[in-house]
Amino acid sequence: MKMQMRQWGMLSMTALIALSLSACGSGNKASTAGGSTAATTAPNAASTQPVKLRIVWWGSQARHDATLKALDAYTKKHPNVTFEPEFSGFDGYADKLATQAAAKNAPDIIQMDPAWLSEYAGRNQLADLSKGIHTEDIDKSLVDSGKYKDKLYAIPLGNNATGMIYNKNAVDKLGITPPKNNWTWDEYFQFGKDAKAKLEKDKYVLMDATSDYTVYTAYQLSQGKGYPITEDGKFNIDKDTYLTFVKKYAELRTAGVIPPAEIATTDKESDAKLDLMNNDNVFMKRTFAALLPGYEAVKPNVYSLVNQPKGVQSSGWLKPSMFWSVSADSKYAEESKKFIDWFVNDSEAADILTTTRGVPVSKKMLEYLTPKLTPADKMQIELIKNVAPDAQPFNAGAKGWSNYTAKDFKTIGEKVMFGKVTPEAAYDELVKKAKEYQ
Known part of the structure; x- marks a missing residue:
């Protein structure tokens, strides 16, 4: 398969x-x-x-x-x-x-x-x-x-295809090196820190992906751990990988690289006013190639695309x-x-x-x-x-799991973002919730 x-x-x-x-x-x-x-x-x-x-x-x-x-x-x-x-x-x-x-x-x-x-x-x-x-x-x-x-x-x-969209004008204005294909997650996180050091206080560089199943999927794939939910409907969120991912975003939140939870959770993808890229709260986030025309319609000739970061494997896929x-x-x-x-x-x-x-x-x-x-x-x-x-193999999603990947993962991730649960407790909750779908 x-x-x-x-x-x-x-x-x-x-x-x-x-x-x-x-x-x-x-x-x-x-x-x-x-x-x-x-x-x-x-x-x-x-x-x-x-x-x-x-x-x-x-x-x-x-x-x-x-x-x-x-x-x-x-x-x-x-x-x-x-x-x-x-x-x-x-x-x-x-x-x-x-x-x-x-x-x-x-x-x-x-x-x-x-x-x-x-x-x-x-x-x-x-x-x-x-x-x-x-x-x-x-x-x-x-x-x-x-x-x-x-x-x-x-x-x-x-x-x-999956990818990252960024505001090239903002990158040029800050005088930082723009991202390049084949970059790593470490380089991605460092890019955020370098940009934040030159950015005004109430603006942010990256989106908080703690509750984003698509970004977490890319990260886990890049670590060689496969899809979080297998094509045949098996729970496969790797605990160490998940904890590393969530704790890294907690570090970025503390450093002001990503928005605080009360701002991050207002993001409405592709909305002309509420998408945090369109309203200039952040200038990089994950995207799909097909979403670019929507961003271009709001701000022509401002954005550019780059591959998602890599780990021991690639993290992108075609669909x-x-x-x-x-x-x-x-x-x-x-x-x-x-x-x-x-x-x-x-x-x-x-x-x-x-x-x-x-x-x-x-x-x-x-x-x-x-x-x-x-x-x-x-x-x-x-x-x-x-x-x-x-490209990673395309996995359209196992039958019966769409609420888990679209809602439960998001809800539990947002609890972490607001400090209501620890990363470890969040993982345990994901495991427990998954049993309802298996």
Whole structure:
């Protein structure tokens, strides 16, 4: 299984690099009379009767704006189809969706995170997408990431990679050496200390990752200890590694390198005002390549990306940025699939959406867009290329553990941040809580 997971990343990356290089030298693109590369007609024709599709997604304002524009463009092409959009930042999205799905009231079209796919598909809450959407131009291994028990329940929307985002203007202003790929965790922590020594009192360098499962996962992987929760659902948080990680952030908190808990816990990822990067409380935090357009929309030409720090192993991985899925309770499954097919495979959609959900998964659309990519778009591709050679195997998350990784780990970590429990007590609590999921 690990070989298969690693193969996904390398196959996708090979195609991505090849297309990026070939597209730069090619101006050829098939198009209709209207200038839009046409998606092949979906095998299952949808109705021409009036249809209103509920559609839900999370993201930054840049993603919201692009998606709403795409919905309008689709309605112009298909006047019988209108949309009822529901969108927000990431915080609270998972809870709302779970509540809707449990009540059989989920939107027709759902932006799905890889970590949740097995749970929703396993509860028969998603429609089978094996027919009706063209996936020939997407790497098979990437398509397969949207499968559960050999059925396709999700269509990938972008290539993505883990990394760190930092404010390059702030780094230049402080006169410190910017971070470089292949740096270590020790260099990362020292970077924070060096920057803090030159920074004003009420500003901070790094985010507090004590309660961040993604950052802790990267750290434990880099120490050669594997994923904190294995793919088959086994608890694997290494005690020594966890204590070292948490105590290091406690040291940084005391030194003022990271914000105090009352500030750190206000961070709302990708929010134009509440993300601590956007409001200048910190100038470095973990990210994914696909989130860069949101930051760029708030502060153009300010940010740069770098690989996550390494230990004895690398700490980064490649992943599908997100998926579109269709609710099993949708009355308009065929119209929903027709829309997704257009969203992924049509050049009009590609022109509108660009890289707001990551580097496009369709080889034709990536080739079409490459000459038009902005420096920020190219930064996403560059991060993916840099992570790929020694990327960790992708683990979408074990079925049944999403609340543990998204909520319990965060809640227990925040207790440490506020000084309510010791790191040792926090670890014991994580062990105890895990028994509820095994």
